[in-house]
Amino acid sequence: MRPPFFDIDTGYLIVTFLGTELTWSNIRISNDFLEELNDILKKIVQKLLEKNKISTNDISEMLSINPRTARKHIAKLRELGIIEARGKGKNTYYVLRGK
Secondary structure, three states, rough: OOOOOEEOOOOEEEEEOOOOOEEEEHHHHHHHHHHOOOOOHHHHHHHHHHHOEEEHHHHHHOOOOOOOHHHHHHHHHHOOEEEEEOOOHHHHHEOOOOO
16 A cells, blocks of 8 residues: 655645555545644554554554543544544554544
8 A cells, every 4th residue: 555645735734645445545634633632643644544443452552551541532533523433442543533
């Protein structure tokens, strides 16, 4: 998968990436909304843009934090409507909402 491209246009961060159908897709994220995210949450979203899905263990390892703390960050992203859960139990992973 090609890495995403990032741009800013009229107050929005634009993330462009090549999808599985070999077409370009854009996600527009308001700068005001981005300001609500701390650096850790931004890193998690960035990883989701690169990998399409992420687990609690992935976040824990990536940020060198314990799984309980990773779950708190996941809960915040879910509360903001950025990500949604897929799977159940130990097989749960998270994707950007609407993917």
